[in-house]
Each structure stands twice: as C-alpha cells, then as structure tokens.
Amino acid sequence: MTSLTPSPRPLRVAVLFGGRSGEHDVSLMSARSVISALDPKRYEVTRIGITLDGEWFTGANALEAFEQGNLKGLSRVILPGDPSHAAAYALRMPALSEAEGTDHGEILHKLADIDVFFPVLHGPFGEDGAIQGLFEMADVAYVGAGVAGSAVGMDKAIFKDVMRANGIPLVKSALILRGEIENDMASVVAKAEALGAYPLFTKPANLGSSVGISKCNSRSDLSEGLLDAARYDRRIIVEAGVKNAREIEVSVLGNEEPQASVCGEVVPSREFYSYESKYVDGTSGLIIPAPLPEDVANKIREYAIRAYKAIDCAGMARADFFVEKETNRVYLNELNTIPGFTSISMYPKLWQASGVTYADLVDRLIQLALERKTQRDHTEHRRTA
Ligand SMILES: Nc1ncnc2c1ncn2[C@@H]1O[C@H](COP(=O)(O)OP(=O)(O)O)[C@@H](O)[C@H]1O
C-alpha cells in the first residue's frame, strides 16, 4: 500500500453522518468510530450532521448533539454544487450591528477548505448516489463509490440485472410494481409463486437494514409482505428463499484493483437477519473467518471482486452472500457501498482479520478518495482542441 505523502498541514476531512434514512442512528454509531480513528495529528475533522428532514448542521460537538437529539448551538452548513466554491459554508446569524439596515437574515461564513468528504451515511440519499452527485457537482474528493456504483448498489432490481449480465449467481427473483399489486394481486401472486416453493422473500427495491422485508411462508403471508414492501417503494422484489441459508460476507477495498478480505459468517439471532436482529438485540454473532471449504471461500471472494468491478465501485463495499448449507451453493445477495462501520461491524472486522487495522482502513479510504479525485482531474469533460 502506498502511504500518504507528508502534507504541511493536517488533511481536512469532513465526516458526514445521520441522514434522511432509516439507518440514521446506525450512521451516528459508524461516524463515532470513524472520527475516533482519525489521528488528530494528521487529520482535522469537520463534523457535519444531516437531520432526518435533510437539514445540514455543523459544530465541534455536532456528533454528540445529534446523538442527544439537541441541535441547539450548531450552525447550519451548506455545500454549494459549484466547483469555484469547493468548500462548505456555515450560515450564521449576523451580529446585531451587521444586521442593522439590512434584511439579510443570515450570512455565509466559509469553513476551511475541505480536502476530503467522508460520507458515513447508510441508506437513501447517502449511499444511493444522491449525495455523491452533489460531491461531483462541487468537484470535491469523497470516500467511496461514485454516482453510478452507489445507485446500482442500492437498487436491488437493477443490481440483479447487472450481476446476471456478469455471470454472478443469484437466487430467482421477479420485479413487481406497486400498481400491479393494487390492480391485480392474483397475477402478482402467480408470478411470485412461479419462482419456487415457499418461503419467498418480499423486499422494497431501494431500502436497507431489512426495512419492509418479509419472509413469506404462505400465500397469505405473501400478499401481506407485498403490501408492506409497497409502502416503502414503487418497485418490489420477490425472491426465492434459500433454504438453510448461511450468510457469508466479504469486505472489498480499493479502486481499480480491489482486494477482498477473508470471509465472515453472520449467525442471526432471529429467524432471519431482520432490523431487530441487526441493531436492536445486538446478539447476532459473527464468525471470522467463516468455516468454509477453501474453494468455496475463494469463489466467494472472486465473485465479490467481480461484482465490485461490475458496478464501478470505489473505496469500499461489503458483499453479502447466501450459501446453501447442504450443497455449498453460493448466491450473491447484495453489495453495500457504505457498510456498517462501527469498530465492531463486519466490514472493519474482516479487514482486521486480514491484517488491516481500523485506523489503517480509514487512512486507506481517504487515500483512495484522493486518488480517485486525481483521476477525475485528469479527465476532460468536454471536447478540447
Ligand atoms: N432469498 C433469501 N433467502 C434467504 N434469506 C433471505 C433472502 N433474502 C433475504 N433474506 C434474509 O433477510 C435479510 C435481509 O435481506 P437483504 O436483502 O440483505 O436486505 P437489506 O438490504 O435490508 O440488508 C438477509 O440478511 C437474510 O437474513
């Protein structure tokens, strides 16, 4: 690995957390670990919290303020989508004397130029290409996948099409629109049952953290599951269930030559890896490395890298697989482009087991963000003579 070239001043890193997502609180936990791993001698951290309503705030204690749900004393902050202002700006109320005779409510106050933005935002708006689009507009360096990689990683339906085109094995699935459920439940049920025997899984195409996902053991479960998923998205996926599925995960790190970690296994504490089992009980166990025959583990790592390259991922992703207990058949489930990142999360733990410490991992991600930005700077965006 290349090391950071010594810089005359600490690198200024803006860590973004919270967000308009069901994984808002998980993001705060991930951000706490990332910030504690950033060596203050080498990094100057700007904390930017995004509320559940999408408002941006900054302040030295912004993370604690978000954790406690009391944002008093924080300043509002904006990132203009204009490269000539590739910096974040805080908005503050002008002092009374400044305000006299004007009708400007707030004034802009430039924060120090930021070298790298580090979105530690899970789920919609943070992991789906939305904020990455803003970073691209502003022409700033940022950690993780770009717009397309993020968007495809988030959309379970499009993701599956891209994986099938790349010869990566998946479970059988069908895409269903909310309108079809509303207008013709009978043919939706027929389409779903054609995938295989129960259990079937119903999922909103674009969420995370198991929100809106149901394991359906019967036709009546199925219609309930479809209606529930349709509350969260216009597009719904129905999947054949893998019987006795083991859940195997691999961490991938890098830009154009990504590396895969050892495999880990999640042992859910509930019937499946639901939101409760992920975050509420905290009792799901992780086994690292996963007990798997070497050829199976290697195949999984190879699929993880192939999937990563296929969506033009960058920085990091965690690839999640199902392995059928009896046959060791492997199916890719999904790629998470901003995986859970607390110090006890699978993504960093798999790297730890592969010889990369948490602090090294954070350094490496920042380095990869800067490399990607340099590449972008060498790309022409219009025809030149
Ligand atoms: N086809 C399937 N077969 C067996 N279990 C599944 C299947 N799809 C989902 N699950 C279970 O549901 C969990 C959540 O599904 P997943 O697609 O990973 O959603 P999310 O994006 O919310 O993490 C999985 O970790 C697994 O426990």
Ligand SMILES: [Mg+2]
């Ligand atoms: Mg998952």
